[in-house]
Amino acid sequence: MTKLIERRYYYEMRTLMLAVALAITVGGARADDAVTARSPALSLLGKTVGITVIGTDHYWDLRAYQGQVDEVRRLGGTAIAVDAGRNDSRQIAQIQTLISQKPDAIIEQLGTLSVLEPWLQKIRDAGIPLFTVDTATPLSLNDTTSDNFFIGEQLALRLANDIGGEGNILVFNGFYGVPVCAIRYDELKEVLKFYPKIRIIEPELRDVIPNTVQNAYTQITEVLNKYPEKGSIKAIWAAWDVPQVGATQALLAAGRTEIKTYGVDGSPDVVNLIKDPDSPAAAVVAQQPYEIGKAAVDNVARYLAGDHGVPLYSYIPAILVTKQNAAEVQKTLGQAS
Amino acid sequence: MPRRRHRTGWLRMGSLAAFTVVFVGFAIAAPGFLVVGNIANVVDQSAILGVLAFGMTVVIIGGGGDVITGGIDLSLAGNLGLSAAVFAVLSQSGSGDVLAVVAALASGVAVGFVNAFAVVRLRILPLLATLAVMNICAGVELVLTHNMVVQARSSLLSRLAGDGPFGLPVLAYLLLAIAFVLVLAVQCSPTGLRLYAVGGHREAARAAGLAVERHVGGSYLVSGLCGGIGGVFSAALLNGSTPGSGEMLLSIVVAALLGSVFSRRLVPTIAGTLLAVLFIGFLINGFQLINVSSYWVSGVEGVLILFVVGTTSLVRREMS
Numbered sequence: 001m002t003k004l005i006e007r008r009y010y011y012e013m014r015t016l017m018l019a020v021a022l023a024i025t026v027g028g029a030r031a032d033d034a035v036t037a038r039s040p041a042l043s044l045l046g047k048t049v050g051i052t053v054i055g056t057d058h059y060w061d062l063r064a065y066q067g068q069v070d071e072v073r074r075l076g077g078t079a080i081a082v083d084a085g086r087n088d089s090r091q092i093a094q095i096q097t098l099i100s101q102k103p104d105a106i107i108e109q110l111g112t113l114s115v116l117e118p119w120l121q122k123i124r125d126a127g128i129p130l131f132t133v134d135t136a137t138p139l140s141l142n143d144t145t146s147d148n149f150f151i152g153e154q155l156a157l158r159l160a161n162d163i164g165g166e167g168n169i170l171v172f173n174g175f176y177g178v179p180v181c182a183i184r185y186d187e188l189k190e191v192l193k194f195y196p197k198i199r200i201i202e203p204e205l206r207d208v209i210p211n212t213v214q215n216a217y218t219q220i221t222e223v224l225n226k227y228p229e230k231g232s233i234k235a236i237w238a239a240w241d242v243p244q245v246g247a248t249q250a251l252l253a254a255g256r257t258e259i260k261t262y263g264v265d266g267s268p269d270v271v272n273l274i275k276d277p278d279s280p281a282a283a284v285v286a287q288q289p290y291e292i293g294k295a296a297v298d299n300v301a302r303y304l305a306g307d308h309g310v311p312l313y314s315y316i317p318a319i320l321v322t323k324q325n326a327a328e329v330q331k332t333l334g335q336a337s
Numbered sequence: 338m339p340r341r342r343h344r345t346g347w348l349r350m351g352s353l354a355a356f357t358v359v360f361v362g363f364a365i366a367a368p369g370f371l372v373v374g375n376i377a378n379v380v381d382q383s384a385i386l387g388v389l390a391f392g393m394t395v396v397i398i399g400g401g402g403d404v405i406t407g408g409i410d411l412s413l414a415g416n417l418g419l420s421a422a423v424f425a426v427l428s429q430s431g432s433g434d435v436l437a438v439v440a441a442l443a444s445g446v447a448v449g450f451v452n453a454f455a456v457v458r459l460r461i462l463p464l465l466a467t468l469a470v471m472n473i474c475a476g477v478e479l480v481l482t483h484n485m486v487v488q489a490r491s492s493l494l495s496r497l498a499g500d501g502p503f504g505l506p507v508l509a510y511l512l513l514a515i516a517f518v519l520v521l522a523v524q525c526s527p528t529g530l531r532l533y534a535v536g537g538h539r540e541a542a543r544a545a546g547l548a549v550e551r552h553v554g555g556s557y558l559v560s561g562l563c564g565g566i567g568g569v570f571s572a573a574l575l576n577g578s579t580p581g582s583g584e585m586l587l588s589i590v591v592a593a594l595l596g597s598v599f600s601r602r603l604v605p606t607i608a609g610t611l612l613a614v615l616f617i618g619f620l621i622n623g624f625q626l627i628n629v630s631s632y633w634v635s636g637v638e639g640v641l642i643l644f645v646v647g648t649t650s651l652v653r654r655e656m657s
Contacts, residue, residue, distance in 0.1 A: 085631070089385065090631075114486060
């Protein structure tokens with residue numbers, strides 16, 4: 001018992017410290033912006049930036065994409081923006097054509113790393129500076145992203161705490177091939193090492209694209225039938241928040257609201273779910289995709305202006321959204337209607 | 338009679354003119370469109386779609402051009418996904434390139450065999466039979482890959498995805514080579530002629546003593562093999578197998594249907610299909626070069642289907 005209290009205390013302290021750290025980072029980011037505004041203005045005048053994204057069907061993808069396109073325009077450049085509609089071979093074809101268009105830089109957003117890597121190498125071979133959004137690869141001069149180690153850890157700690165450090169959980173792990181999802185999943189495993197009483201139910205669930213919500217709904221409904229007694233499942237974890245929506249709906253439909261759901265991204269509909277006191281959606285780590293896209297383009301502009309000291313990674317702060325802070329975070333993220 | 342010839346001639350000239358206008362238009366409007374490297378890129382990007390559309394063309398030739406009751410192979414895209422998965426899974430488990438290629442092609446032909454059996458022996462409408470087989474392919478692919486990306490790296494794959502003589506992509510050469518072989522086999526051989534006869538009027542062909550079933554069944558086997566080849570190409574392009582091959586189906590249908598407007602009698606031909614595939618490829622490429630949103634492409638594909646199916650059925654009705 002004392003141990004549990006100690007642990008709780010430890011996590012409360014830790015959450016508090018992280019909150020302070022986050023506040024400092026957010027504040028710091030704002031201060032940075034102020035500096036940027038005062039320093040010689042960034043410009044992409046006369047520059048062409050190729051933007052290739054795997055898809056824009058998800059809130060995060062679309063906002064990050066818009067952030068890039070808008071920022072290129074704002075800085076006076078031309079954007080050649082192509083959306084592969086979640087099709088790997090289409091993205092490869094678009095990258096091939098982009099290379100032949102010889103833009104001043106190319107920004108690549110998400111997608112399957114093993115598919116992309118040889119083609120990203122071809123971008124480098126063609127002498128075009130390569131930047132990425134949310135794609136961690138040594139081939140990129142700069143990857144602008146959220147700190148997914150922090151995201152994965154925060155979400156896992158919250159989950160472990162919420163369920164009192166024991167019980168069965170379900171995990172959607174269909175996109176381990178996407179580096180950011182792999183990081184979040186590995187962080188979950190890392191945290192669970194120290195919670196031996198939490199068990200991931202095997203086989204893990206596989207989230208899919210498209211039809212993510214319907215598919216997650218069906219899968220969860222099936223598992224609930226297999227584990228009918230209350231308490232046999234404590235929580236559902238997903239590396240992003242679209243499966244979380246399907247899972248949450250399935251829990252409501254089955255009347256199993258004692259199970260909590262966890263996800264990442266912070267799409268407006270999910271933040272609303274978290275805010276709803278009756279919804280089993282317990283937490284989501286909200287990212288700032290529009291800011292991420294914007295920051296990636298600013299890095300390109302700095303690089304093309306001759307500043308080759310652009311860091312390997314630029315992290316845009318993410319926020320853990322829970323029932324307690326959802327309303328407030330909505331305002332911070334500009335999602336409040 | 339002369340009026341009818343006039344009409345089909347008009348349609349064919351019109352299509353060729355449209356192709357030329359699009360080509361010249363992009364050549365003027367899009368910088369870099371006519372560069373050898375870009376054209377080679379388009380041929381390269383058309384390789385997978387091209388090989389699959391060839392398979393579809395052979396099936397339509399053998400089964401007849403009626404969109405509802407004629408020959409059609411809806412399982413091609415699923416077959417591609419399955420064959421790529423077979424290749425990737427074997428390759429990842431340490432099998433050599435030869436075994437992986439043979440297995441991928443064999444899986445393609447096996448799918449073709451199931452189609453042939455369903456259409457010829459069980460006499461199921463090809464539209465429904467191949468639709469069902471498409472689902473089987475998707476299911477088996479899921480079993481093999483668990484809907485995950487299966488990575489495959491091998492010397493064969495990197496050679497296929499790389500450049501050949503004159504620095505042009507290997508897949509582009511392969512597409513043209515396969516087209517050449519199929520033109521010889523389908524357009525210039527007795528077997529090809531018999532296939533057209535079977536598809537053109539099945540009863541007449543039977544009365545003339547042709548082995549109708551064997552030809553129709555054979556067309557599905559060829560189509561299956563094309564699916565297998567497409568699978569290997571796809572594995573080379575994507576370094577393995579990824580979910581989502583099914584999306585290609587509409588483009589395959591468009592290419593095979595569009596191809597027939599390039600022939601004198603509005604029948605599907607291999608060369609016509611190659612032109613159609615390249616036309617679609619240049620359209621997508623040109624749009625990107627002049628910086629028009631890629632979202633327009635699927636809309637344009639849909640319009641093309643409506644246009645082709647509409648005009649060819651109009652002209653055919655007048656012919657009969």
